[in-house]
Structures are given as C-alpha cells and as structure tokens.
Amino acid sequence: MADLIKIKQGLNIQMVGQAKEEYGRVSQSALIGFTPESFYGITPKPVAKVGDKVKVGSVLFIDKKNPDLKIVSPVSGELLAINRGERRKILDFVVQNDFKAEQAEIKPIDLNGSAEEVKSSLSDAGFLAFFKQRPYDVCIAPTDSPRAIFISAFDKAPLAPNLDFILKDEVSNFQAGINAISKIAPVYVGVEKGCSWAAQLQNATVTQFEGDYPASNVGVQINKVAPINRGEIVWTIAPQEVAIIGRFVNKGILDFTKIVAFCGENAATPAYYKVVMGSSVATIAKANVLEGRKLRYIAGNPLSGTQVSADAWLNPFVSQLTVLPEGDDTHELIGWIMPRFNKFSLNGSFLSGLCSCLRNKCKYSFDARVLGGERHMIMSGEYDKVFPMDIYPEYLIKAIISGNIERMEELGIYEVAPEDFAAAEFVCSSKVELQKIVREGLDMLRKEMC
Amino acid sequence: MNALRNLLDKIKPTFSEGGKLSMFRSVFDGFETFLFVPNSTSKSGAHIHDAVDSKRIMIMVVIALMPALLFGMYNVGYQHYLSIGQHEVTSFFEIFFYGLLAVLPKIIVTYLVGLGIEFTVAQFKGEEIHEGFLVTGIILPMIVPVDCPLWILALATAFAVIFAKEIFGGTGMNIFNVALIARAFLFFAYPSKMSGDSVWIRTDSTFGIGEGAVVDGFTGATPLGQVAVSTGSEAQITDALGNASSIWDAVIGLVPGSIGETSVIAIALGAILLLVTRIASWKVMLSIFASGALTAFLFNIAGLDNPVANLPWYYHLSLGGFAFGAVFMATDPVTSARTETGKWIYGILIGFMAIVIRVLNPGYPEGMMLAILLMNGLAPAIDYFVVQRNVSMRAKRAKIQK
Numbered sequence: 038m039a040d041l042i043k044i045k046q047g048l049n050i051q052m053v054g055q056a057k058e059e060y061g062r063v064s065q066s067a068l069i070g071f072t073p074e075s076f077y078g079i080t081p082k083p084v085a086k087v088g089d090k091v092k093v094g095s096v097l098f099i100d101k102k103n104p105d106l107k108i109v110s111p112v113s114g115e116l117l118a119i120n121r122g123e124r125r126k127i128l129d130f131v132v133q134n135d136f137k138a139e140q141a142e143i144k145p146i147d148l149n150g151s152a153e154e155v156k157s158s159l160s161d162a163g164f165l166a167f168f169k170q171r172p173y174d175v176c177i178a179p180t181d182s183p184r185a186i187f188i189s190a191f192d193k194a195p196l197a198p199n200l201d202f203i204l205k206d207e208v209s210n211f212q213a214g215i216n217a218i219s220k221i222a223p224v225y226v227g228v229e230k231g232c233s234w235a236a237q238l239q240n241a242t243v244t245q246f247e248g249d250y251p252a253s254n255v256g257v258q259i260n261k262v263a264p265i266n267r268g269e270i271v272w273t274i275a276p277q278e279v280a281i282i283g284r285f286v287n288k289g290i291l292d293f294t295k296i297v298a299f300c301g302e303n304a305a306t307p308a309y310y311k312v313v314m315g316s317s318v319a320t321i322a323k324a325n326v327l328e329g330r331k332l333r334y335i336a337g338n339p340l341s342g343t344q345v346s347a348d349a350w351l352n353p354f355v356s357q358l359t360v361l362p363e364g365d366d367t368h369e370l371i372g373w374i375m376p377r378f379n380k381f382s383l384n385g386s387f388l389s390g391l392c393s394c395l396r397n398k399c400k401y402s403f404d405a406r407v408l409g410g411e412r413h414m415i416m417s418g419e420y421d422k423v424f425p426m427d428i429y430p431e432y433l434i435k436a437i438i439s440g441n442i443e444r445m446e447e448l449g450i451y452e453v454a455p456e457d458f459a460a461a462e463f464v465c466s467s468k469v470e471l472q473k474i475v476r477e478g479l480d481m482l483r484k485e486m487c
Numbered sequence: 488m489n490a491l492r493n494l495l496d497k498i499k500p501t502f503s504e505g506g507k508l509s510m511f512r513s514v515f516d517g518f519e520t521f522l523f524v525p526n527s528t529s530k531s532g533a534h535i536h537d538a539v540d541s542k543r544i545m546i547m548v549v550i551a552l553m554p555a556l557l558f559g560m561y562n563v564g565y566q567h568y569l570s571i572g573q574h575e576v577t578s579f580f581e582i583f584f585y586g587l588l589a590v591l592p593k594i595i596v597t598y599l600v601g602l603g604i605e606f607t608v609a610q611f612k613g614e615e616i617h618e619g620f621l622v623t624g625i626i627l628p629m630i631v632p633v634d635c636p637l638w639i640l641a642l643a644t645a646f647a648v649i650f651a652k653e654i655f656g657g658t659g660m661n662i663f664n665v666a667l668i669a670r671a672f673l674f675f676a677y678p679s680k681m682s683g684d685s686v687w688i689r690t691d692s693t694f695g696i697g698e699g700a701v702v703d704g705f706t707g708a709t710p711l712g713q714v715a716v717s718t719g720s721e722a723q724i725t726d727a728l729g730n731a732s733s734i735w736d737a738v739i740g741l742v743p744g745s746i747g748e749t750s751v752i753a754i755a756l757g758a759i760l761l762l763v764t765r766i767a768s769w770k771v772m773l774s775i776f777a778s779g780a781l782t783a784f785l786f787n788i789a790g791l792d793n794p795v796a797n798l799p800w801y802y803h804l805s806l807g808g809f810a811f812g813a814v815f816m817a818t819d820p821v822t823s824a825r826t827e828t829g830k831w832i833y834g835i836l837i838g839f840m841a842i843v844i845r846v847l848n849p850g851y852p853e854g855m856m857l858a859i860l861l862m863n864g865l866a867p868a869i870d871y872f873v874v875q876r877n878v879s880m881r882a883k884r885a886k887i888q889k
C-alpha cells in the first residue's frame with residue numbers, strides 16, 4: 038500500500054454552491070481562444086497565420102525561447118484572429134471551430150523510446166505546454182531534464198471539483214498518460230487517503246495524503262515527498278491533462294475535451310461541464326448565473342484562481358469555474374465588534390473560529406471583499422497554521438518584500454508557488470497580498486538566474 | 488444605518504483626493520472604516536478572505552483589558568478612601584466614581600496625544616490609520632501611578648509614539664512595545680513621579696470628591712517597594728494603614744500599585760479572553776509564569792538571605808506588574824518573538840529576567856518592564872537562530888542530494 042502522509046496544517050472552507058456530481062448541458066462554442074497569459078513565462082511567437090486552416094493538433098504558437106514548447110489548436114477550423122494590444126503584445130488567438138475535428142498528422146508516442154523521443158512526441162502533440170516547472174511556477178523548458186514529475190490527483194480547495202468523479206471513466210487514459218511521461222522522469226502521484234483506484238496505478242510512486250487544503254497542492258506534496266533543492270527542476274501536471282495525453286496514447290487521437298466544475302453561490306446550475314480546452318467562460322456561464330448583483334468570475338478556485346470577465350477565454354488548465362457576488366454593495370455596520378455569527382473565520386473572536394465543528398458542518402457565504410484594510414504584518418504564527426511546508430512563510434515573505442535574493446533562496450523560495458500561499462493570504466488579518474508578493478519574488482529570482 | 492451610509496457617501500467626495508477637505512482623507516477613512524466594514528474587493532490573489540481584521544483584533548485586546556481597568560478604577564478609589572480612613576463608610580459606587588474621575592483624564596490625554604500623532608502621520612504618509620494605538624492608549628494609563636501628572640503622561644505618550652513606533656514605520660514595524668517605552672521614559676526621566684511612596688495612592692480629592700485628611704501612620708508604598716526597603720530577612724507587607732496584607736489582597740488587587748496592574752483576578756479574566764480568541768500566545772504566557780515561578784522558587788531555596796529573595800514565588804507572580812506584563816505586554820505579537828519555538832525561549836527569559844532584576848537589583852523593585860523591553864530587543868535574535876536552523880537544514884539537504 039502507498040505511503041500515507043498526514044498533514045495537520047490547513048483549513049477546510051465549506052462554501053455555498055458546490056457543483057453537483059452530474060454533467061450539465063453545454064453547447065460547445067464556435068469560437069475557441071487562448072491567451073498567452075495562461076502559459077505563464079512564455080513569449081508567444083505565432084506560427085499559424087490569420088486565415089490559415091487548422092486541424093486538431095496544428096501549432097498555433099510557440100515559445101520564442103523554447104521552440105519545442107508548442108501550443109496547438111484543440112479543434113479544427115480556421116485561425117480567425119490574433120488580437121494585439123499595446124506595443125503589439127499578443128492578447129489572444131481565436132480559432133473558428135468547424136466541429137469536424139479533423140486530426141493533424143502527429144506521430145504516435147513510442148512508449149519504448151528514450152526520454153528525448155517521448156519528449157519530442159509530446160512536444161509535437163502540444164502536450165509539453167501542459168507542464169509547469171518548479172522552481173518559479175512557470176511553463177517548462179523542454180530541454181531540461183526534470184528530477185521528477187508530480188501529479189496531485191485530488192483537490193481540497195473550497196468548492197473544488199471531485200477529481201474521483203472526473204477521473205472515474207478516465208483511469209485507463211490516466212494510466213496511459215503516466216506510462217508516457219514516466220519515460221521522461223520518475224512520476225509521483227498524490228492521492229487522497231482511501232482513493233479507490235490509486236492502488237492499481239503503475240509506473241508511478243503513489244502517496245496518500247490526509248489533510249485539509251492546501252494538502253492537495255502539488256507544491257505541498259513535493260515538499261513532503263521529495264523537496265526541491267537549489268538547481269533541481271521538478272515538473273508538475275494536472276491529472277486531467279495526463280488523461281488527455283493518455284487518450285492519445287490509447288486511441289491515437291487528440292481529444293482536448295476536459296471537465297470543468299461550475300460552482301459558487303451565484304452559479305444557477307452548479308454541475309460538471311464537458312468543454313474543449315480554450316472554451317470561453319460564457320460557454321458554461323452564459324444564462325447560467327443568478328443575476329441581480331455584480332458578479333465575480335474566477336477561473337479556478339476562490340483562493341488561488343484568477344478573476345476573468347464573463348466573456349473571457351477560460352484558462353485551459355483549470356478544472357473549476359467559480360461565480361461569486363462581488364460584494365462591494367455590502368456595508369456591514371461596525372464589524373469590529375458585531376458578533377457576525379454567519380461569518381467564516383479562524384480567529385476566536387468569531388463563533389466559527391471558536392468551534393471547528395461548526396466550521397466543518399455549516400456552509401458559508403463569501404463575496405470578494407477583503408474585509409479589512411491592509412496593514413503591516415501584526416499577528417504572528419497565523420500563516421504557520423495553514424502552511425504545511427517545512428518553510429517559515431512569514432520570513433520568506435519578508436525576504437521577498439525586501440528583495441533579498443540570497444535570503445529568499447535560503448528560506449526555500451525554490452519550493453513554493455504563489456498558490457501555496459493562498460490559504461495564508463486568506464487567514465492573514467493584516468490582509469497582505471501574499472500571492473502577488475510571491476509571484477513578484479519568483480519573477481525577480483528567475484530574472485536574476487536565467 | 489442606511490441614512491448614515493448615505494451621509495457618508497455624500498460627504499466622501501469632499502474628503503477624497505481633489506476634494507476641499509482632502510487633507511483629512513485619512514481621518515475620514517478612519518471613521519468610515521470604523522463605522523462600516525470596508526467594501527473594497529480583492530484585486531489580486533485570494534478572492535475570499537477571513538472575516539477578521541486588525542481592527543477587530545485590537546478591539547478584542549481592549550475588551551480584555553476592561554476588567555483590569557475597571558477594577559483599577561475601583562482600587563484607586565478604595566486606596567484613597569482607605570488612606571483618609573473612610574473606606575468603611577463610603578459606598579461602592581462612590582469609591583468607583585472617585586477612581587473613574589481620577590483615571591479618565593489620563594485615558595483621554597493619552598488617546599488625544601497618541602491618536603493626534605497617528606492621524607497626522609497617517610495623513611502625511613497617505614496611509615490608512617493603523618489601529619495599534621487603540622491598545623497602547625488604554626494600556627499606558629494602566630501602567631502608571633495614579634498621581635502621575637497629565638502633562639508628563641502626554642510627553643511620554645508623544646515620545647513613545649514618535650520614537651518607538653512611527654520612526655520605525657508604524658504598527659507592525661516597531662521593535663519595542665510602545666507603552667513600555669513610554670513607561671521607561673517616565674521611569675528614567677521623571678523618577679520622582681514614577682516611584683517612591685507618594686505617587687501610588689491619590690490622597691487629594693478629585694474634582695472636589697473624596698475630601699479628607701490622611702490618617703496617621705499612612706504609608707503609600709507598593710508591596711514590592713516595601714519588600715525592597717525592608718530590613719531583616721523576611722518582609723512584612725502592609726496596606727496603607729499599616730495592617731498586614733495577605734496574598735489574597737494581592738490576588739484580588741486591593742493593594743497600591745500602577746492603576747491596572749494590581750488585580751490578578753481581573754487580569755486573569757482578560758487573559759482568558761485573549762487565550763480563547765487565540766489573539767495572545769499561550770506559549771508566551773505559560774512560559775513567563777512557569778519560569779518566573781521557578782526562578783523565584785530557586786531564590787527562595789538558594790539561601791540568599793534578603794527579603795526579596797525570600798519572598799515566596801507566588802507573591803512574586805501576584806505582586807507588581809508581573810501578571811499584567813505577562814498577559815498584556817509580553818504577548819504583543821509585533822514585539823514578541825514570532826516563531827513558535829522562539830516564543831518559548833522569549834517567555835522563559837522574560838520570567839527569569841524579571842525575577843532576577845527584582846532580587847538582585849534593589850534599585851528597581853519592578854523588574855517586569857525592563858525584562859520585557861530587554862527581550863523585545865533580543866526577540867529578533869531568538870527568531871534569527873530559530874529560522875537559521877531551518878536554513879541550515881535546507882542547505883544540508885541540498886548537499887546530501889549532490
């Protein structure tokens with residue numbers, strides 16, 4: 038049986054609007070789009086020209102520095118537009134879907150080939166863009182030889198999709214995907230304790246985890262299983278993307294369909310939706326939200342996702358689309374003294390903070406308000422309670438704020454991604470923007486190192 | 488509530504940038520966020536947030552201080568009427584009212600001076616007003632003798648807020664506890680107003696209330712002061728009339744001392760609130776009391792034959808500012824050690840130092856203030872070594888891998 042790692046630190050936020058475990062009706066959109074921002078760290082260089090006919094697997098653009106990092110079209114049709122913004126910065130690539138799903142000719146992945154051969158096959162099929170690397174939490178450089186590849190096959194974020202439900206029909210594809218990528222580096226899969234299908238997995242080291250969010254963050258799992266040292270590179274990939282690779286291995290066709298959980302207080306029919314990568318937010322959310330208040334659409338979970346507009350392209354790598362009320366129309370009177378029984382807090386000045394059973398049983402309403410002014414860090418030890426890594430988060434943040442690169446390295450910045458600080462940012466009573474700070478720190482370091 | 492909101496929305500443009508009264512923007516903002524939870528939404532990172540903010544935390548500390556403050560007011564009245572020999576004929580409310588009148592001006596003065604500086608600095612820097620002074624402003628009147636003149640208190644407040652806090656960058660950036668710096672300033676700049684036998688009990692009338700002549704045989708020294716100056720090997724602690732005091736007088740708090748520090752029971756009530764809400768660190772509190780008790784006990788049995796060393800350990804914990812300092816001042820998260828391991832070390836050293844200063848330095852009968860200030864200064868060093876262990880663990884791991 039796989040090893041079990043128990044994680045004490047973390048928090049369990051029960052929110053209103055969990056997706057029901059059923060598939061919602063969705064009409065696939067005729068337009069598919071990618072913004073280069075979804076591929077953090079790359080400089081896009083268009084390959085296809087506007088007006089070109091594209092097939093499933095035709096290259097749309099590549100990374101200027103790493104030409105083997107190809108982003109391919111998930112549908113067949115025509116490249117409709119490459120929209121540019123200020124200083125000709127590419128905003129997005131838009132493809133008209135002809136719904137014929139014509140496949141480009143991509144040579145199959147040879148599972149008996151060398152690491153380089155497998156890598157090159159994955160590159161041709163556009164699969165290398167699915168990976169991210171630590172350190173820096175950016176797209177990979179295909180020339181690197183990673184020490185390991187980590188997959189987290191469960192999600193404990195608020196309103197997160199049940200990956201067991203998503204993967205239940207895809208286990209053979211997931212396995213095939215692992216078989217392929219395990220040629221590049223040893224694969225580690227983190228599953229939740231009691232996962233039914235994990236025991237059969239081969240070609241991967243399976244570790245069971247027990248604990249609240251962020252135990253499901255791949256960064257936490259790396260830190261617990263085999264922490265990253267300076268100079269090492271670890272790749273990460275999400276389970277649905279592994280299954281997409283596996284479909285190609287098993288059936289020889291490129292199928293970029295994935296399942297996205299639509300959730301949140303203002304989702305009219307919170308459920309799971311099958312969409313093609315690159316679909317717009319509107320594909321799922323249009324006429325499917327409870328109107329009446331200003332809404333916030335979040336690609337990903339409410340803690341580490343990114344805000345998107347209702348007509349934006351959905352980041353192809355998220356498995357969750359959350360809709361919450363913005364909340365700027367709410368004015369709570371003298372919040373510093375009112376009991377506020379219906380509020381979620383880990384602090385003991387709230388009922389929910391005093392009684393963890395209440396916190397775990399009740400579902401809480403949230404909006405996007407910060408609920409306080411930003412201050413210097415005042416309380417100590419707040420972050421430690423929700424930060425399971427062997428790192429002093431407060432000191433790392435201070436090193437980043439002061440721009441002290443050497444100290445950042447010493448304190449373990451190579452092991453973290455902004456999302457690992459999401460829970461700490463949630464609980465911070467000084468309302469410090471931790472994820473933004475970590476992102477800036479990683480960018481600063483990357484600029485210095487590369 | 489809606490009317491209030493509408494009023495604020497109406498006058499807000501006047502105070503916003505470009506408005507007529509934009510020079511009071513921070514003040515307006517301070518009042519607005521005091522009345523309503525800010526409705527600003529997250530711009531980056533997490534989209535949802537915990538409902539707690541620093542305002543609520545600071546207010547919880549202020550509430551936790553209330554039992555000690557209210558009891559302190561009563562005790563000021565009680566000591567006064569005791570010293571004029573009328574404590575048995577005066578009603579509870581009169582006694583409390585006398586104390587209220589004596590203490591209230593101090594609170595008003597510290598808040599006016601401190602908040603005035605805070606508001607000015609916030610406006611000058613274009614920042615929001617920080618809530619830290621809410622706590623400092625209530626602690627400060629509680630740790631001075633009742634007869635400390637208001638102008639000296641105002642001076643100390645201004646000194647501490649400017650030199651112990653604002654020049655470091657405001658709440659959260661200061662190294663030393665602001666209220667303690669104010670007290671230390673008073674202690675060293677105006678020793679005659681901060682120590683001795685004449686400042687701890689107000690014998691005069693206050694606003695015309697409580698007139699009377701001091702009884703014969705009156706002594707106004709604090710129990711610790713009496714112990715420090717007593718000769719022989721055992722100290723005899725008495726109240727203002729010369730009757731022997733028991734440990735229970737100290738636990739209940741009916742002894743002379745700084746306004747808020749005398750009652751162990753009232754302080755314990757505050758400690759319970761701070762611990763239940765998890766705003767103060769139980770590690771710091773526990774380690775201070777444990778190490779203070781142990782150090783005092785070791786002096787008891789060490790054979791050092793003077794009254795302070797022979798004072799039983801439970802007296803040490805109940806008298807003077809020990810309990811108040813341990814519960815409300817050492818636990819200040821900004822100036823305390825910030826790592827969990829560091830908190831144990833920090834607390835143990837405070838308890839130890841406080842008793843050592845009391846016993847070995849007869850010039851300072853009250854060791855708690857100096858012990859906490861000393862450890863405030865050393866807390867970053869403690870944390871540095873704790874964090875450095877993590878750093879060297881990581882460096883070692885990298886070496887093994889290679």
